[in-house]
Amino acid sequence: MSGRRASNNRIRGPQSALTDFLAANNISAAQISADYDRRRREAHQQAEQEAAANGTALEQEVAEDQLPDEREETALQKKKRKRAEDKAREKIKQTKNSKKQKKNKKGAPDDEGDDGDLAFDMYTKSKPLPGQLDNCEKCEKRFTVTPYSKTGPAGGLLCKKCSEEQESRKKKDAKVPAKKHPGPREKRRQTESSKLDGIILNGARSLQDLCIRTIASNIHDVEEFGDLPQQSIQALGYILSKKRVITSRTLPLFLRPNSEILEITDSGALEVEDYIKIFSFSPRIASLSLRQAGQFKDEVLDYMMERDIPIKHLKLYAANLVSDGKWIEFFATCGHRLESLQLRDLDYSMDDSTFMHLVRSCPHLKRLKMKKCWRLSEPALGAIQELKELEHLSLQFKLPTSAQSLVDLIAAVGSSLRTLSLEDFHDADNSVLQAVNTHCSQLQKLRFTENDLCTDTGFTELFTNWSNPPLTFVDFTGSRSIDYNNPDGTDEAVGLGTAGFEALMAHSGSALTTLMIPSCRHIEREGLANVFDGEKQYPALKTADISFVKRTDTPIVAGIFKSCPQITKLTAFGCFSVSDVTVPKGVALIGIPNAQDSIVQEGGYDFDVVSAGFGLM
DSSP: OHHHHHHHTOOOHHHHHHHHHHHHTTOOHHHHHHHHHHHHHHHHHHHHHHHHHHTOOOHHHHHHHOOOSOOOOOHHHHHHHHHHHHHHHHHHHHHHHHHHHHHHHHTOOOOSOHHHHHHHHHHHHTSOOTTSEEEOTTTOOEEEOOTTOOBOTTSOBOOHHHHHHHHHHHHHHSOOOOOOOOOHHHHHHHHHHHHHTTOOOOSSOOHHHHHHHHHHHTGGGOOOOTTOOHHHHHHHHHHHHHHTOOSTTTGGGGOOTTOOEEEESOOTTOOHHHHHHHHHHOTTOOEEEESSOTTOOHHHHHHHHHHTOOOOEEEEESOTTSOHHHHHHHHHHHGGGOOEEEEEEESSSOOHHHHHHHHHHOTTOSEEEEEEETTOOHHHHHHHTTOTTOOEEEEEESSOOOHHHHHHHHHHHGGGOSEEEEESOTTOOHHHHHHHHHHOOSOSEEEEESBSSSBHHHHHHHHSSOOSOOOSEEEOTTBBOOOTTSTTOOSSOBBSBHHHHHHHHHHHTTTOOEEEOTTOTBOOHHHHHHHSSSSSOOTTOOEEEOTTOTTOBHHHHHHHHHHOTTOOEEEOTTOTBOOSOOOBTTOEEESOTTOOOSEEEETTEEEEOOBOOGGGO
């Protein structure tokens, strides 16, 4: 009796809504319940008959699905049930009214399908519960319902086999979404990114460039590069390195048995076995360039020495896991054939004693590059003086060195040098520049950066009466005073100033192709105007960087375009006096946020503005 009373008095949200709907349409809830019980008894009887025919017993299902044939109610129970239903009906009406008010406030139309929703709820409630039996909508096979049973097209449940078929059919019928073409904003961002990479487009890309980019986009489907020329393979390497997809899977594409040159811009995803694979696939390799070679270890050098790889040019960046002892062994074994050695970002290995072995074991070095090697100091500068065949020297030490050690180095090897790069030597003074003027007579490239001791007078004397032919590459980045207590600088200009800049352009302007003078803030506007007056011509200059030269304004930039007819890239970050500048066609102006963005005609020349802003990258 108590169980039946509990079942009769059980009121839940969806049942109360259904009861309200049935009462409003003069439908008897008791009759629906009786019909539902009758259908369950018939289904149960059918299941018993099938089980008996198959010789199986369904005692457990009978115990679970057994229902009473009739439900008898006393007058008191009937009265309580009606009273509970009336209360539930009133509560539902209040809930409906509150929902309608909220919808009207939001501007949403009132639902006209409340009755339909309740009817749908009634329909869904009639579905079998997990653990019960049902017939598959598609194959009509009887199966046990689970929480993971799928719904068929007509609303019925499907068996496991039909559910899998339906899911596979949906996947096959699903259309591949069309490739979304980039909008104007995305195209501009890509254009600015390409310009910062040094890629300047005038019109459509070449067919070769499009083919290379297509291969790079589908690199995981490529089996081999075939007979692609080395230049195209190198271009592919740059693109894939930028995408960080050079892995153990794609590395064999760059390896050829007869190849003598290999350059990988990003080796961060390669392991020791991959580096060994390079020399096993290409045993004749003579020039190797690996950047971000963090997993280049002693085992790789051991393999190179065992196989006697004829390496002549070696460039390794961030190879910190090679021990000093292994470097010494490698130099002793293979150093006699080395002509070029470029090491960078070594914060653990390669100290002064190891460098001494390098110099003694590699007497035929013509190119030496040691940048950001934290353990090298002044004794290493003295050791380099023994390399008499040196033609290209690039140094950047973390430990302090004296100006006199640099002067002695330049005096020893300067006469044969073609390129000289000295970065972050903060103790270098005018004596170093004077040594360059005195002992260097074949330089084509000169880099001297991040120094606040050399004065404008020193730079002027460097380019005055210098027997060296005109330079093609000059980089004096950061040659300025950095005294924060005196932001305007001293009376005498520190770093490259007006006089030094005019002397530089007078000496090398005719052959100069790259000019880098960022942060040389002591160059006055008068000096810039005298150099780029539109009448003096610098026919070879293609790339210039005048960022943070604060005296630069719009007429100066316009004068650069007139004086440099071959210029393709001008970087001018921090030049806030430049505005509304007209840029010739085919020139990338980077760093000016307010350059014109339209094509204009001026003076019979076509001008096409290609500008870059600070917020685009």
